[in-house]
Amino acid sequence: MTLKSLLRHETFLAILLVIVLIVLSFQSDKFFTVSNLLNQGRLMTETGLIAIAMTFIIATGGIDLSVGSILGLTAILTGVFWQNVGLPLPLAAAAAIAVGTFAGYVNGLIITRFRVPPLIATLATLALYRGLAEGISQARSVRGYPEWFYVLGQGEVLGVPTQLWILLVAAVSASIILAYTRWGRTTYAIGSNEVAARFSGLSVEGTKLALYTASGFAAALAAVIFVSRVSTTRSDMGTGIELDAITAVVLGGTSIFGGRGTIVGTIIGLCLIQALKNGLSLAGVKGDGTIMLIGAVLILAILASNLFERSGTR
Amino acid sequence: MAMTEALPPVRPDRARQKPSALRRLVADYGQEIIVAAAILALFVIVTAVNPRFISANNLTSIFSGNAYIAVAAIGMSMVIITGNIDVSVGALIGVLATISGTLAVAGYPIWVAWFFPVLVGIAVNALIGVLVAYARIPSIVVTLGALSIMRGGLITVTGGNWISGLPPEYLIAQQRLFGLPVPLIAMIVLTILAALWMRYSAFGRSLYALGGNHEAAIATGIPAERRIVAVFMINGFFAGLATILFATQLQVIQSTVPPNLELTIITAAVIGGVSILGGSGTVIGSTLAAILFATIGSALIFINVSAYWLRAVIGLLILATVLADMLRRRRRA
Numbered sequence: 001m002t003l004k005s006l007l008r009h010e011t012f013l014a015i016l017l018v019i020v021l022i023v024l025s026f027q028s029d030k031f032f033t034v035s036n037l038l039n040q041g042r043l044m045t046e047t048g049l050i051a052i053a054m055t056f057i058i059a060t061g062g063i064d065l066s067v068g069s070i071l072g073l074t075a076i077l078t079g080v081f082w083q084n085v086g087l088p089l090p091l092a093a094a095a096a097i098a099v100g101t102f103a104g105y106v107n108g109l110i111i112t113r114f115r116v117p118p119l120i121a122t123l124a125t126l127a128l129y130r131g132l133a134e135g136i137s138q139a140r141s142v143r144g145y146p147e148w149f150y151v152l153g154q155g156e157v158l159g160v161p162t163q164l165w166i167l168l169v170a171a172v173s174a175s176i177i178l179a180y181t182r183w184g185r186t187t188y189a190i191g192s193n194e195v196a197a198r199f200s201g202l203s204v205e206g207t208k209l210a211l212y213t214a215s216g217f218a219a220a221l222a223a224v225i226f227v228s229r230v231s232t233t234r235s236d237m238g239t240g241i242e243l244d245a246i247t248a249v250v251l252g253g254t255s256i257f258g259g260r261g262t263i264v265g266t267i268i269g270l271c272l273i274q275a276l277k278n279g280l281s282l283a284g285v286k287g288d289g290t291i292m293l294i295g296a297v298l299i300l301a302i303l304a305s306n307l308f309e310r311s312g313t314r
Numbered sequence: 315m316a317m318t319e320a321l322p323p324v325r326p327d328r329a330r331q332k333p334s335a336l337r338r339l340v341a342d343y344g345q346e347i348i349v350a351a352a353i354l355a356l357f358v359i360v361t362a363v364n365p366r367f368i369s370a371n372n373l374t375s376i377f378s379g380n381a382y383i384a385v386a387a388i389g390m391s392m393v394i395i396t397g398n399i400d401v402s403v404g405a406l407i408g409v410l411a412t413i414s415g416t417l418a419v420a421g422y423p424i425w426v427a428w429f430f431p432v433l434v435g436i437a438v439n440a441l442i443g444v445l446v447a448y449a450r451i452p453s454i455v456v457t458l459g460a461l462s463i464m465r466g467g468l469i470t471v472t473g474g475n476w477i478s479g480l481p482p483e484y485l486i487a488q489q490r491l492f493g494l495p496v497p498l499i500a501m502i503v504l505t506i507l508a509a510l511w512m513r514y515s516a517f518g519r520s521l522y523a524l525g526g527n528h529e530a531a532i533a534t535g536i537p538a539e540r541r542i543v544a545v546f547m548i549n550g551f552f553a554g555l556a557t558i559l560f561a562t563q564l565q566v567i568q569s570t571v572p573p574n575l576e577l578t579i580i581t582a583a584v585i586g587g588v589s590i591l592g593g594s595g596t597v598i599g600s601t602l603a604a605i606l607f608a609t610i611g612s613a614l615i616f617i618n619v620s621a622y623w624l625r626a627v628i629g630l631l632i633l634a635t636v637l638a639d640m641l642r643r644r645r646r647a
Contacts, residue, residue: 065577110633110636110637114637114640114641115640116636116637116640119399120584120636121636123577123580123581123584123632124581124629124632124633124636125629125633126574126577126629127577127581127625127628127629127632128625128626128629128630128632128633129629130625130629131623131624131625131626131627131628131629131630132626132629134622134623134624134625134626135620135622135623135625135626137622138620138622139622239573239574243401243458243461243462246458247458247459247462250455250458256452256454256455257452286470288465288466288467288468288469288470289466289470290466291462291463291465291466292462292463292466292467292470293466294462294466295458295459295460295461295462295463295464295466296459296462296463298455298458298459298462299445299451299455299456299459299460302451302455303445303449303451306449306450306451
């Protein structure tokens with residue numbers, strides 16, 4: 001896989017994004033306004049954080065379906081630690097994030113120690129973690145957080161939504177790690193040929209364990225931001241977010257078989273999905289109609305990129 | 315056990331070795347035996363706590379309530395055996411149920427309302443199969459897209475409205491044949507037919523070959539592309555049959571399916587012993603796993619565990635089954 005063909009998909013996607021943005025801004029004057037775009041960024045952050053970690057995991061040829069459930073569990077625990085256990089809110093949120101990160105670590109353990117394929121391991125923990133969230137919450141939601149807590153999900157820093165800064169930091173550091181560090185190279189190596197990576201002396205198990213733990217952390221962080229944005233906790237939070245994140249990652253050019261993918265691609269994929277959702281709802285298309293279009297875009301984008309790639313390599 | 319004895323070993327890689335009969339049974343049907351044992355253990359324990367657990371009523375609800383999941387899991391098992399996956403089946407069942415109910419209410423003959431959706435299911439999956447086999451888009455990507463399209467489309471078209479006023483003779487899942495609930499009979503007959511077909515037909519063997527070693531399968535002359543399209547069409551066929559059982563079990567048809575239905579179906583296939591890497595597994599296992607899920611759900615109610623803990627317990631059991639399977643395989647290897 002040469003750098004050229006790597007760039008091709010992202011270039012193609014970026015052009016698509018620009019076209020979508022232009023078309024949508026002609027559709028509605030409310031679309032291409034600073035406040036609207038920033039607000040869309042706010043809505044994109046939770047999926048974005050998860051998708052960034054997911055990019056690494058899919059690049060190793062793995063997958064993490066349990067992120068939505070980890071999000072739900074962390075959200076519930078934030079509320080429970082704060083209201084029922086009586087911890088101060090920052091400590092409660094930190095403890096909940098620690099549990100969410102641990103949930104990711106458990107995924108990693110099951111995958112590396114017991115050699116359970118990631119799809120099955122995280123399918124099982126998807127049910128388990130969501131079940132724990134439901135069992136602990138007993139369908140009660142926790143509300144009434146102190147005012148300062150909403151800065152994270154509803155406030156602004158320097159005129160930009162707070163969580164967008166977090167997403168920015170996460171995206172930049174993840175790009176650097178994936179592209180320029182030994183860790184990132186190991187990620188690609190595992191995805192291209194795991195056996196060869198092991199024989200090259202790379203720490204395959206250690207890297208995988210770290211990645212699934214990081215994925216748990218990303219989902220847990222997204223949970224606290226989510227709670228702050230919507231001012232409540234419910235056990236069904238984050239249901240289906242794994243599919244949104246995977247769609248963004250795959251749309252962004254990461255090969256589902258591993259060995260290939262970039263953070264830039266994932267971010268463009270995310271923006272494309274969010275722009276379509278927003279633009280169509282402004283144009284009067286109901287929310288569910290946009291889901292349809294995203295599905296079609298996913299298939300067509302991969303189809304187009306497959307065709308281009310084949311004509312390019314031969 | 316009688317059922318497994320009637321069927322010879324399925325896994326091709328084990329067929330040539332000839333250890334003792336019991337050893338072979340355990341080796342070939344290890345996962346199926348674990349799941350069956352789990353069901354049996356649950357029955358014994360829960361009946362000891364609450365004898366009403368084995369009342370005829372409850373047995374009926376256990377075995378027929380999840381029958382549609384078992385039927386859908388047959389098609390899913392075949393797809394997974396070839397090394398592919400279908401995450402869109404839950405959304406497809408929702409779409410087909412709505413089509414079926416709409417036809418029934420509009421006054422079309424009952425058999426049209428039942429079987430036209432089956433044809434739609436086959437057609438949709440034929441398209442998915444073509445995209446996977448000929449356009450070479452990974453099946454998880456195609457079906458992820460199909461999931462969005464069908465889920466979004468369904469809610470857009472129905473507006474979330476339920477279909478009611480279904481003719482009584484349409485509701486076949488509520489009826490009995492020879493004193494047994496129709497879903498139970500459908501589940502057993504379809505499972506046995508599919509198991510025999512997968513074991514004995516050249517087609518069935520070619521699916522294992524494709525999943526086991528794709529290159530080698532092609533080298534032996536198996537038309538890989540056509541087989542992949544065919545296996546998806548069969549998956550659509552079983553999704554259509556599952557829809558008949560799903561849509562006719564209540565007086566109304568909701569425009570949504572149970573959340574994560576596709577994951578439940580995939581999990582049933584996998585817990586039943588179908589390797590997600592392709593090449594091994596049987597449809598008997600997936601049906602047993604669907605029964606296990608229903609048994610767990612019912613058992614929790616009978617031993618008075620809060621319904622809120624249901625999913626946690628199911629998750630824990632799934633995890634335990636998966637880990638047990640992995641340990642068993644490692645010991646064998």
